[in-house]
Amino acid sequence: MDAASQSKTLIRGGWVLTSAPAGSGVAAAIRDGAVVIAGDRIVAVGDYQALRAQHPGAAERGGQFDIVAPGFVNAHGHFSEGLITGIASQYTLWEWLHNLITPVNPTMDREKAYHGTLLQAVQLLRSGVTTANDMFCSDPDPSGPITPGVVAALDEIGLRGVLSFGSGDADRDFEMSPIIDEWDALRESAAASRYSTFRVGIAALGRTTPASFAQAVEYAAGGGHGVHIHLHEVREEVTATMQSTGRTAIAHCAHEGLFDAPTLAAHCVWVDRSDREILAAHGVGVAHNPVANAILASGVAPVAELRALGVDVGIGVDGAASNDAQDFLQAMKTAPLLARIRDLQATAMSAREAFELATIGGARALRMQDSIGSLEPGKKADVVVFDGESPTLAVVHDPYQALVFVAGPREVKDVWVDGKQSVADFDVTRVDPREVSARARPIAARLVAEAGLERLSAFTGAPLAATEQP
Numbered sequence: 001m002d003a004a005s006q007s008k009t010l011i012r013g014g015w016v017l018t019s020a021p022a023g024s025g026v027a028a029a030i031r032d033g034a035v036v037i038a039g040d041r042i043v044a045v046g047d048y049q050a051l052r053a054q055h056p057g058a059a060e061r062g063g064q065f066d067i068v069a070p071g072f073v074n075a076h077g078h079f080s081e082g083l084i085t086g087i088a089s090q091y092t093l094w095e096w097l098h099n100l101i102t103p104v105n106p107t108m109d110r111e112k113a114y115h116g117t118l119l120q121a122v123q124l125l126r127s128g129v130t131t132a133n134d135m136f137c138s139d140p141d142p143s144g145p146i147t148p149g150v151v152a153a154l155d156e157i158g159l160r161g162v163l164s165f166g167s168g169d170a171d172r173d174f175e176m177s178p179i180i181d182e183w184d185a186l187r188e189s190a191a192a193s194r195y196s197t198f199r200v201g202i203a204a205l206g207r208t209t210p211a212s213f214a215q216a217v218e219y220a221a222g223g224g225h226g227v228h229i230h231l232h233e234v235r236e237e238v239t240a241t242m243q244s245t246g247r248t249a250i251a252h253c254a255h256e257g258l259f260d261a262p263t264l265a266a267h268c269v270w271v272d273r274s275d276r277e278i279l280a281a282h283g284v285g286v287a288h289n290p291v292a293n294a295i296l297a298s299g300v301a302p303v304a305e306l307r308a309l310g311v312d313v314g315i316g317v318d319g320a321a322s323n324d325a326q327d328f329l330q331a332m333k334t335a336p337l338l339a340r341i342r343d344l345q346a347t348a349m350s351a352r353e354a355f356e357l358a359t360i361g362g363a364r365a366l367r368m369q370d371s372i373g374s375l376e377p378g379k380k381a382d383v384v385v386f387d388g389e390s391p392t393l394a395v396v397h398d399p400y401q402a403l404v405f406v407a408g409p410r411e412v413k414d415v416w417v418d419g420k421q422s423v424a425d426f427d428v429t430r431v432d433p434r435e436v437s438a439r440a441r442p443i444a445a446r447l448v449a450e451a452g453l454e455r456l457s458a459f460t461g462a463p464l465a466a467t468e469q470p
């Protein structure tokens with residue numbers, strides 16, 4: 001069935017912010033505008049009255065005071081952390097990895113992946129995310145592949161996923177083959193899914209032996225797959241890689257051919273001029289994670305310097321154990337706040353720039369700008385409506401500032417992903433969020449016991465150990 005003969009929905013907004021680039025034929029901001037969708041596609045974007053006349057049979061959503069936006073692209077996250085949120089944020093990254101993530105890694109399995117993903121996906125959808133670029137980080141599970149649980153959860157709830165599995169065999173008692181088995185399982189599972197696609201995950205250069213890193217490069221190149229990797233999040237990583245390879249991690253990845261595959265690098269906080277030029281020369285996209293970088297005291301990524309070189313930058317919430325919220329609107333607001341504190345200039349990043357990073361910027365960083373990231377005819381129908389009846393958005397003098405600095409998840413009224421409504425009238429449509437919480441609780445408690453996290457947590461009722469108290 002072609003788009004013209006499918007039932008259409010006209011989504012009205014007092015403002016329609018399209019993120020369409022100059023020269024696309026679609027204005028960036030349309031006063032009293034509308035978006036018409038049919039099937040999984042956007043078929044028209046423009047003036048409300050004109051589109052209402054052209055599509056008289058279309059059902060109408062949104063309203064004259066609402067703000068309509070492209071679905072946000074969460075450029076970096078970890079569905080592997082859905083059950084360990086709000087714990088151990090008193091550490092910097094390497095301490096946090098040692099104390100929290102390392103003991104959790106061997107306990108992960110498909111059931112935990114499924115329930116943790118549902119918990120996070122509810123929060124992402126409620127903050128307007130329609131695409132989640134994710135790296136599931138854990139050890140492989142000898143009893144069977146884990147990440148098909150992520151694919152199943154996203155298919156159930158209706159959220160687009162760009163999914164990778166990032167593990168590492170350095171200092172571990174397993175080798176590369178179970179990691180490759182997990183990649184194969186995720187790739188096949190994603191190929192059969194409406195919402196998900198596959199990338200090769202590499203947790204970090206220092207967590208992978210040189211031989212396994214070479215296998216990962218070959219897997220990506222041989223299959224034509226994209227790559228998702230953490231790079232230069234903290235100074236310790238750069239120093240360690242300089243000592244082990246004689247190069248920065250970014251220079252080493254380029255030297256070894258990793259960047260010949262489309263690569264999304266998370267963080268890129270500790271990048272010098274040469275690192276930035278390598279990222280630009282190889283078309284590496286960057287995910288900026290302002291909240292997680294602040295919680296772990298990692299630093300502030302030089303977003304303006306990267307963009308000045310032509311690097312595509314998106315915004316990520318990062319994991320539920322390092323943000324710890326999965327509220328994308330918080331991350332979108334924190335990006336300009338950190339940029340302004342870093343430069344001590346209120347002009348360092350505008351609300352409009354943050355909005356564009358959150359939409360088309362993330363799509364470009366993932367090389368998905370032909371299908372998502374803006375409201376343009378022919379693109380996927382990934383659309384968010386913010387409630388203009390809310391007191392929070394009753395007065396809109398500048399729609400970009402209203403969304404980036406004022407709006408919260410409570411204003412997210414409707415969300416379409418791939419043309420299907422995943423949020424309607426302020427909540428997810430396909431799962432009962434209270435049931436999701438109820439099912440996750442005992443599994444999280446079991447994980448805490450299996451990984452021995454009681455000393456970090458008051459979750460089980462045990463008091464925090466004296467030495468761990470902040």
Ligand SMILES: [Zn+2]
Nearest residue numbers: 230266318319
């Ligand atoms: Zn991360």
